[in-house]
Amino acid sequence: MTSGIHHITLIARKVQANVDFYVGFLGLHLVKRTGGYEDPNQLHLFYGDAAGSPGSLVSFLVWEDGSPGRVGYGQPSEIAFAIPPESIGYWMTRALKFNIQATGPSQEFGEPVLRLKDPDGVIVKLVGTNALAEPAPWAGRDIPETDSIRRLRGATVLTEKPKDTAHFLQNHFGYTETGATESIRRLTSSSGDVIDVRDAGGFWSAAPGTGTIDHIAFRAPDEATVLAVRADLEQEHAGATNAHDRKYFFSLYVREPGGALCELATDGPGFTVDEAPDALGTTLFLPPHLASDPTATLVRLPQFALPGEPRVPQRDLPFIHRFHRPEKANDRTFVLLHGSGGNEIDMLPFGHQLDPHATLLGVRGRSAEEGFPRWFRRFSMTKFDQQDIRSEAEAFAAFVEGARESYGLDPEKTVFIGYSNGANLLAAVLLLHPGIVRNAVMMRAMAALESAPEPDLAGTRVLMLTGKDDPYGKHAPELKTALRASGADFEEADLDTGHGIGVEDIAVIRPWLAESGI
Numbered sequence: 001m002t003s004g005i006h007h008i009t010l011i012a013r014k015v016q017a018n019v020d021f022y023v024g025f026l027g028l029h030l031v032k033r034t035g036g037y038e039d040p041n042q043l044h045l046f047y048g049d050a051a052g053s054p055g056s057l058v059s060f061l062v063w064e065d066g067s068p069g070r071v072g073y074g075q076p077s078e079i080a081f082a083i084p085p086e087s088i089g090y091w092m093t094r095a096l097k098f099n100i101q102a103t104g105p106s107q108e109f110g111e112p113v114l115r116l117k118d119p120d121g122v123i124v125k126l127v128g129t130n131a132l133a134e135p136a137p138w139a140g141r142d143i144p145e146t147d148s149i150r151r152l153r154g155a156t157v158l159t160e161k162p163k164d165t166a167h168f169l170q171n172h173f174g175y176t177e178t179g180a181t182e183s184i185r186r187l188t189s190s191s192g193d194v195i196d197v198r199d200a201g202g203f204w205s206a207a208p209g210t211g212t213i214d215h216i217a218f219r220a221p222d223e224a225t226v227l228a229v230r231a232d233l234e235q236e237h238a239g240a241t242n243a244h245d246r247k248y249f250f251s252l253y254v255r256e257p258g259g260a261l262c263e264l265a266t267d268g269p270g271f272t273v274d275e276a277p278d279a280l281g282t283t284l285f286l287p288p289h290l291a292s293d294p295t296a297t298l299v300r301l302p303q304f305a306l307p308g309e310p311r312v313p314q315r316d317l318p319f320i321h322r323f324h325r326p327e328k329a330n331d332r333t334f335v336l337l338h339g340s341g342g343n344e345i346d347m348l349p350f351g352h353q354l355d356p357h358a359t360l361l362g363v364r365g366r367s368a369e370e371g372f373p374r375w376f377r378r379f380s381m382t383k384f385d386q387q388d389i390r391s392e393a394e395a396f397a398a399f400v401e402g403a404r405e406s407y408g409l410d411p412e413k414t415v416f417i418g419y420s421n422g423a424n425l426l427a428a429v430l431l432l433h434p435g436i437v438r439n440a441v442m443m444r445a446m447a448a449l450e451s452a453p454e455p456d457l458a459g460t461r462v463l464m465l466t467g468k469d470d471p472y473g474k475h476a477p478e479l480k481t482a483l484r485a486s487g488a489d490f491e492e493a494d495l496d497t498g499h500g501i502g503v504e505d506i507a508v509i510r511p512w513l514a515e516s517g518i
Helices: 017-023 084-097 162-173 223-235 294-298 348-354 384-405 421-432 476-483 501-516
Strands: 005-012 027-034 043-048 056-061 075-081 103-108 110-115 123-128 151-159 175-180 186-187 196-198 213-220 242-245 251-254 260-269 319-325 333-337 357-362 367-369 372-374 412-421 439-443 461-467 489-494
Touching: 005 017, 005 075, 005 151, 005 260, 017 027, 017 043, 017 056, 056 123, 075 084, 075 196, 075 213, 084 110, 084 123, 123 151, 123 476, 151 162, 151 213, 162 175, 162 186, 162 223, 162 260, 162 367, 213 223, 223 242, 223 251, 223 260, 260 357, 294 348, 319 348, 333 348, 333 421, 348 357, 348 412, 357 384, 384 421, 412 421, 421 476, 439 501, 461 476, 461 501, 476 489, 489 501
Parallel strands: 005 056, 075 123, 151 196, 213 260, 333 357, 333 412, 412 439, 439 461, 461 489
Antiparallel strands: 005 213, 027 043, 043 056, 075 151, 103 110, 110 123, 175 186, 186 196, 242 251, 251 260, 319 357, 367 372
């Protein structure tokens, strides 16, 4: 049986920082970019050698702006790449050049090791060794081939059950124990890579999230081998196993006795099934179950650029947000505010459907309720925290000013589109901070702000869309009255719909945009 690591999968919080580190600094080759198989809002990137060979691959599930995880037992804690032993000095110098902190070199099992951390805090080791074959060396843009990363050297797994974990990896994935320290058992495959099983008894347990290693995938020659291992695992009552066709490999997932997720993946068919060898990693592919509505998926995925390419601007502002610029952008920007329980990407498909050439800025509310984002706290379905509304409206007004400067937004061509709770926040911004928003569309809004001032909104265009069957619609007239009295260019429409939004709204918004000259 083929043994060794096929790939290691991690979770990243910021795609551009991840690409800059693994491609820009480490010089790895981006060999595949896909949408997530399990989560349509997830980007999945694979880095490796020139051919995307098994044993060279690290992959990242991008949970853009996702919550950090916690490293602990029941999870891998480090990944390691093999470099030529004589290249340790080169990489120490390169780390200084890129302002990346490196510790070492130290000796681990007789090999020199440099320790780094990636942008999410994952420990990345560079190990000087000639113990592994080099299937297809890849030289980065500014890294000599003689100093480039060869492939994966291995990984470290934290476990409360080191003996059971080591036995499981030896029994099912073809590893042999070749060394040990007081706390680590070193397992080596026929491919030459290593898994260090570290005793983490007394440590805390792992928690999933960004900045953690999701799983290690081991190599299998073919699907028949994967299914045979599955049969062995089921006979041993090793726990739940799940087999999947991932297009580029067929794989099986199982947890080892210490809780870490393991995968067994076939060497083939490989990444050239849908891209030529000299074009690997240049096209974004979607899993078959997402291909029926590709634009709705693509607009949700974070954008990034490889080193040297023009890149989408990214700025740190008071609200988590997603900035999406289409390839053929016009001068129109939609700032999108989600409803209760939504997030910064929920409204992006709606904005793209409304105008495929508009730049999109999706924003996430900061007031969490029962674990879900909102724009401000509520005491009941129709009673809201007035101080929180005013505070968040003020913060959002500051965000708008920062976004205009950071992203170069034209106030006259920027349209704020809010839905439900997001529309209520937008209404508060209009009433409390006149002039900040010049074009607003509010869908399923209600009067949430009490004791509202009477601002002068002359020159502000407002469109308010209410569902005839919306149970909250009865709370909309008060807001309509306030907006009519404000001097705004105010229009309203009652639609044959409920609280949800869709094509009925788009049918009204498009002509309103055209007639308003936005």
